[in-house]
Amino acid sequence: xxxxxxxxxxxxxxxxxxxxxxxxxxIIRSEYAVRGxxxxxxxxxxxxxxxxxxxxxxxxxxxxxxxxxxxxxxPISFNRExxxxxxxxxxxxxxxxxxxxxxxxxxYYLSHFKHRAIGAYTDIQxxxxxxxxxxxxxxxxxxxxxxxxxxxxxxxxxxGITFMLNLLIKDENDGIMIPIPQYPMYSALIxxxxxxxxxxxxxxxxxxxxxxxxxxxxxxxxxxxxINVRSMVVINPGNPTGQVLAxxxxxxxxQFAHDKQIFLLADEVYQRNIYVDKEFCSVRKAIKExxxxxxxxxxxxxxxxxxxxxxxxxxxxxxxxxxHNIDSVVNLAIYKFKAVAxxxxxxxxIGVGLMANPPTKDTVSKEVFDLYQTxxxxxxxxxxxxxxxxxxxxxxxxxxxxxxxxxxxxxxPQIKLPQSYCDLAHQEGLSPDLKYCLxxxxxxxxxxxxxxxxxxxxxxxxxxxxxxxxxxxxMIKALDRIGEFTSDLMSLYK
Amino acid sequence: xxxxxxxxxxxxxxxxxxxxxxxxxxIIRSEYAVRGxxxxxxxxxxxxxxxxxxxxxxxxxxxxxxxxxxxxxxPISFNRExxxxxxxxxxxxxxxxxxxxxxxxxxYYLSHFKHRAIGAYTDIQxxxxxxxxxxxxxxxxxxxxxxxxxxxxxxxxxxGITFMLNLLIKDENDGIMIPIPQYPMYSALIxxxxxxxxxxxxxxxxxxxxxxxxxxxxxxxxxxxxINVRSMVVINPGNPTGQVLAxxxxxxxxQFAHDKQIFLLADEVYQRNIYVDKEFCSVRKAIKExxxxxxxxxxxxxxxxxxxxxxxxxxxxxxxxxxHNIDSVVNLAIYKFKAVAxxxxxxxxIGVGLMANPPTKDTVSKEVFDLYQTxxxxxxxxxxxxxxxxxxxxxxxxxxxxxxxxxxxxxxPQIKLPQSYCDLAHQEGLSPDLKYCLxxxxxxxxxxxxxxxxxxxxxxxxxxxxxxxxxxxxMIKALDRIGEFTSDLMSLYK
Numbered sequence: 001x002x003x004x005x006x007x008x009x010x011x012x013x014x015x016x017x018x019x020x021x022x023x024x025x026x027i028i029r030s031e032y033a034v035r036g037x038x039x040x041x042x043x044x045x046x047x048x049x050x051x052x053x054x055x056x057x058x059x060x061x062x063x064x065x066x067x068x069x070x071x072x073x074x075p076i077s078f079n080r081e082x083x084x085x086x087x088x089x090x091x092x093x094x095x096x097x098x099x100x101x102x103x104x105x106x107x108y109y110l111s112h113f114k115h116r117a118i119g120a121y122t123d124i125q126x127x128x129x130x131x132x133x134x135x136x137x138x139x140x141x142x143x144x145x146x147x148x149x150x151x152x153x154x155x156x157x158x159x160g161i162t163f164m165l166n167l168l169i170k171d172e173n174d175g176i177m178i179p180i181p182q183y184p185m186y187s188a189l190i191x192x193x194x195x196x197x198x199x200x201x202x203x204x205x206x207x208x209x210x211x212x213x214x215x216x217x218x219x220x221x222x223x224x225x226x227i228n229v230r231s232m233v234v235i236n237p238g239n240p241t242g243q244v245l246a247x248x249x250x251x252x253x254x255q256f257a258h259d260k261q262i263f264l265l266a267d268e269v270y271q272r273n274i275y276v277d278k279e280f281c282s283v284r285k286a287i288k289e290x291x292x293x294x295x296x297x298x299x300x301x302x303x304x305x306x307x308x309x310x311x312x313x314x315x316x317x318x319x320x321x322x323x324h325n326i327d328s329v330v331n332l333a334i335y336k337f338k339a340v341a342x343x344x345x346x347x348x349x350i351g352v353g354l355m356a357n358p359p360t361k362d363t364v365s366k367e368v369f370d371l372y373q374t375x376x377x378x379x380x381x382x383x384x385x386x387x388x389x390x391x392x393x394x395x396x397x398x399x400x401x402x403x404x405x406x407x408x409x410x411x412x413p414q415i416k417l418p419q420s421y422c423d424l425a426h427q428e429g430l431s432p433d434l435k436y437c438l439x440x441x442x443x444x445x446x447x448x449x450x451x452x453x454x455x456x457x458x459x460x461x462x463x464x465x466x467x468x469x470x471x472x473x474x475m476i477k478a479l480d481r482i483g484e485f486t487s488d489l490m491s492l493y494k
Numbered sequence: 495x496x497x498x499x500x501x502x503x504x505x506x507x508x509x510x511x512x513x514x515x516x517x518x519x520x521i522i523r524s525e526y527a528v529r530g531x532x533x534x535x536x537x538x539x540x541x542x543x544x545x546x547x548x549x550x551x552x553x554x555x556x557x558x559x560x561x562x563x564x565x566x567x568x569p570i571s572f573n574r575e576x577x578x579x580x581x582x583x584x585x586x587x588x589x590x591x592x593x594x595x596x597x598x599x600x601x602y603y604l605s606h607f608k609h610r611a612i613g614a615y616t617d618i619q620x621x622x623x624x625x626x627x628x629x630x631x632x633x634x635x636x637x638x639x640x641x642x643x644x645x646x647x648x649x650x651x652x653x654g655i656t657f658m659l660n661l662l663i664k665d666e667n668d669g670i671m672i673p674i675p676q677y678p679m680y681s682a683l684i685x686x687x688x689x690x691x692x693x694x695x696x697x698x699x700x701x702x703x704x705x706x707x708x709x710x711x712x713x714x715x716x717x718x719x720x721i722n723v724r725s726m727v728v729i730n731p732g733n734p735t736g737q738v739l740a741x742x743x744x745x746x747x748x749q750f751a752h753d754k755q756i757f758l759l760a761d762e763v764y765q766r767n768i769y770v771d772k773e774f775c776s777v778r779k780a781i782k783e784x785x786x787x788x789x790x791x792x793x794x795x796x797x798x799x800x801x802x803x804x805x806x807x808x809x810x811x812x813x814x815x816x817x818h819n820i821d822s823v824v825n826l827a828i829y830k831f832k833a834v835a836x837x838x839x840x841x842x843x844i845g846v847g848l849m850a851n852p853p854t855k856d857t858v859s860k861e862v863f864d865l866y867q868t869x870x871x872x873x874x875x876x877x878x879x880x881x882x883x884x885x886x887x888x889x890x891x892x893x894x895x896x897x898x899x900x901x902x903x904x905x906x907p908q909i910k911l912p913q914s915y916c917d918l919a920h921q922e923g924l925s926p927d928l929k930y931c932l933x934x935x936x937x938x939x940x941x942x943x944x945x946x947x948x949x950x951x952x953x954x955x956x957x958x959x960x961x962x963x964x965x966x967x968x969m970i971k972a973l974d975r976i977g978e979f980t981s982d983l984m985s986l987y988k
Binding site: 010011013014015016017018019020022023024025028030043055065067068069070071073075077083084085087089090093094096098112114116118120121122133147159160162166167168169185188189192230231258260262263279283292293296299313314315317319325326327329330333336337338339340341342343344345347348392428448470486 | 504505507508509510511512513514516517518519522524537543559561562563564565566567568569571574575577579580581582583584588590591592606608612613614615616617623649650652656660661662663664679682683688724725750752755756757786787791793801806807808809810811819820821823824827830831833834835836838839840841842864932979
């Protein structure tokens with residue numbers, strides 16, 4: 001990391017006031033594996049490649065992060081036509097090059113702004129007509145009634161999650177239950193807000209399933225240590241684990257939360273990324289169908305995003321947060337956070353509207369609808385194909401075992417690294433899985449993330465890999481290179 | 495505020511876990527005047543108007559917030575053509591309706607993305623080619639050398655300011671010097687991070703000038719109380735005060751910061767909004783020209799934004815942060831904050847590139863350049879005209895005195911409210927300036943913000959008003975209505 005920064009010499013008598021001793025220690029401690037050591041090394045290599053330093057591969061392949069368009073996924077034409085039309089000063093010009101359905105949709109949004117000015121700050125919670133699109137989306141999906149005032153449009157799901165964790169953590173006695181392995185944004189934010197992680201382990205031997213004995217164990221262990229367990233995070237479909245939770249699993253989570261009177265956080269950003277014969281069930285829906293008293297009691301914040309699903313518009317930064325069964329102070333607090341942070345960016349907001357309220361047979365021409373469907377189907381088919389490919393290929397590599405990718409965009413395979421390799425890693429001050437991932441990057445240009453950043457059972461090693469390379473042959477080549485590297489490693493250290 | 499939220503009844507035995515006693519108290523305490531009571535009342539009125547409730551005015555006029563496009567300011571065509579072209583999947587189509595210079599510029603940006611995918615996450619600090627545009631912008635403006643690694647592209651200036659204050663405040667013993675009156679985002683963030691405000695008063699009788707005796711007094715008073723003064727905020731041009739600081743003033747601020755070894759935060763988002771014969775000087779430039787030891791020592795973070803200036807693209811959420819003379823841990827810490835928050839939205843980032851590197855005579859056709867210049871000039875002329883108009887009109891109202899608006903987008907006039915009116919306000923539990931602003935909203939539909947949210951000398955009352963209504967006649971009418979209301983008030987309570 002420090003290599004990015006030119007060294008600074010202050011004059012002899014002067015000491016920088018802001019230094020490692022004066023910044024909050026939580027910031028020194030916080031780590032964010034997905035964008036950590038591997039990303040830093042790759043950035044350095046990228047710069048060297050630009051300076052024509054030679055490597056034994058043509059390019060760096062980012063299988064480390066859920067960033068579909070960076071790997072060739074195309075944006076959905078209808079959405080981009082709407083967004084481009086909203087931005088231009090000449091919407092009649094847009095009609096010359098875009099479908100009239102898209103331009104009409106842009107007109108719909110523009111008509112909700114004074115002076116048609118999408119360059120203005122919106123209301124703090126978001127543009128009202130888009131909040132209503134989100135409300136209808138949830139109502140249709142879950143068969144519930146949604147209060148639109150409990151919806152906040154955010155810059156990606158991350159912003160909403162940040163607000164909630166900030167609110168749920170007063171000090172280090174406050175604990176947040178997170179799955180292990182988990183998405184490291186959670187651990188980074190819990191550290192930042194100086195709370196305590198309360199890990200519950202997913203069962204790798206049962207397809208990364210959730211065990212309710214484990215939830216009870218986790219809660220009891222934390223409580224015994226004097227930790228006040230405030231909340232539990234559910235990531236469904238799982239990141240990095242790719243499992244899809246059944247409604248009965250969710251029911252038990254809800255009953256658990258009710259029993260302990262804790263707040264549920266439902267990270268459901270991968271709800272459209274399912275590749276097996278299972279249906280996504282939101283926590284909101286499961287609560288509704290469980291009925292009283294859960295439906296009146298269990299406190300819930302759910303998150304969704306424009307970055308994942310089939311649109312993959314990470315760069316636009318759009319998402320939403322929906323609150324359910326909350327004390328009014330919670331809405332007010334989120335409102336205050338958002339007021340200071342300012343409204344979500346408008347292109348992300350409109351993107352969320354398009355995700356929540358996609359074109360249908362009844363609202364657009366057959367041609368536009370067919371293209372939309374074809375594009376989404378193509379993306380889904382590619383994700384599914386590569387999900388299967390990854391599981392199959394990885395399981396054929398000696399030393400690697402990989403659960404089926406049921407959903408999301410990742411596999412989290414286990415690798416049984418030889419003891420002598422682990423010893424060497426420890427001598428070098430590296431966790432063995434980090435050493436493995438760094439060496440793969442070095443030798444093949446492929447970026448994958450060590451399991452240690454996500455959490456894993458003591459003594460086991462994993463990595464996270466995405467199913468996002470749009471080119472089939474490139475995905476196969478990448479998996480083959482990981483296979484070759486691993487085989488060589490296994491022979492060398494056996 | 496609570497009126498927005500439907501009342502929630504939990505079942506009798508259940509108590510919401512997240513409630514006023516369990517959320518961090520700093521969130522309960524934090525207030526954000528610009529989007530506070532006035533904004534809430536107006537939102538309620540707006541809804542009533544939609545339900546055809548009658549008011550003694552046609553519409554609500556938002557003079558409370560620096561939101562130019564909401565009041566009729568048009569976006570710059572060139573910029574919007576570039577942004578729209580970047581978003582479309584069919585850039586050749588764009589050539590049919592946009593200037594080829596704009597499409598070429600879009601091509602330039604797209605060529606810096608793998609697969610031309612602007613829908614991908616960018617690097618954490620931002621798109622490298624845009625960071626370089628910002629670097630050149632600062633170098634040309636200030637005659638300095640900028641390390642591009644010290645630039646972060648952010649969602650507006652707010653995000654960068656939030657990072658810096660988070661970093662500068664460990665606990666309540668850490669003090670941040672802020673001007674009074676100040677932009678209330680500062681006080682809200684200092685409260686949120688549980689630090690201490692250290693106010694230094696601007697001198698209203700000297701055109702809201704800065705007094706160095708006052709800086710010393712403020713610092714000494716805080717230090718005497720055991721506060722560790724960590725940083726000083728300079729807002730130039732001033733918000734809400736509209737003054738433009740001379741380079742000599744900045745020199746003394748820099749010497750003060752060096753003497754006390756404190757970190758400078760320079761909020762320079764209004765650098766292009768100057769309406770008098772003064773030139774903007776950045777803190778960065780003043781440091782450079784002061785020379786050694788200041789140029790090697792004084793720690794600085796400077797902020798700029800796409801929301802203000804002549805583009806006024808608040809909804810796009812773009813801005814940047816530049817660091818100077820920092821310990822490397824500061825860059826790393828900001829990098830970590832930004833990694834967890836995710837990259838700035840791409841449309842905001844490209845908007846910042848367009849602001850930093852506008853079209854010139856040498857880079858675009860005469861036609862495109864002339865249109866760009868004409869549009870910017872029109873916006874500047876309007877802002878300047880209305881700045882003068884506001885000062886003149888307000889000073890003609892009995893009981894109101896208003897300093898010249900040298901820059902930014904606001905006047906902060908003083909109003910001498912009659913004692914009996916103040917007594918009545920206190921009986922109602924309102925600060926007198928809030929009562930005044932609420933009543934103006936009630937009677938005229940005009941939104942202005944009470945001075946108490948910005949801070950003001952004890953016993954004085956002010957309000958903030960923007961110079962942003964694009965229509966001349968509407969601006970005049972609004973000022974006349976404020977005048978009539980105030981005259982009536984003065985007669986009634988004299």
